[in-house]
Amino acid sequence: MYGYQCEYCEGKVRPKKVKREAFKHKNGFIILEDIVIGVCDECGNRYYSADLLHAVHDIATGMKPFERTEKIPVAHLSR
Structure with a gap:
């Protein structure tokens, strides 16, 4: 899941351990x-594995x- 090119820029997707991540379901x-x-x-775009989303x-x-x-x-x- 890591090491590929970001779909939004020329960056590389790297693994990062995060303390908390919120998901809307x-x-x-x-x-x-x-x-x-x-x-x-x-660019900081986040990617989630299928296992994580499941x-x-x-x-x-x-x-x-x-x-x-x-x-x-x-x-x-x-307003």
């Missing part, structure tokens, strides 16, 4: 911690357990 948001993702070394789906649909729930603040900005 039709059932809500999922946050995964301490995972390795692909990140372009030029895990997000499994957690969001209740097929895989999650460790905890956290509150996320939500607000509207004044």
Whole structure:
């Protein structure tokens, strides 16, 4: 999954361990911690493996357990 050219620029996609990464699923948001993702070394675009996205789906649909729930603040900005 790493070492190929970024689809948006001439950069290379490299593995990077991230502390937290949020994913939007039709059932809500999922946050995964301490995972390795692909990140372009030029533009910073993020790439996710199919296995990782399947895990997000499994957690969001209740097929895989999650460790905890956290509150996320939500607000509207004044117009």
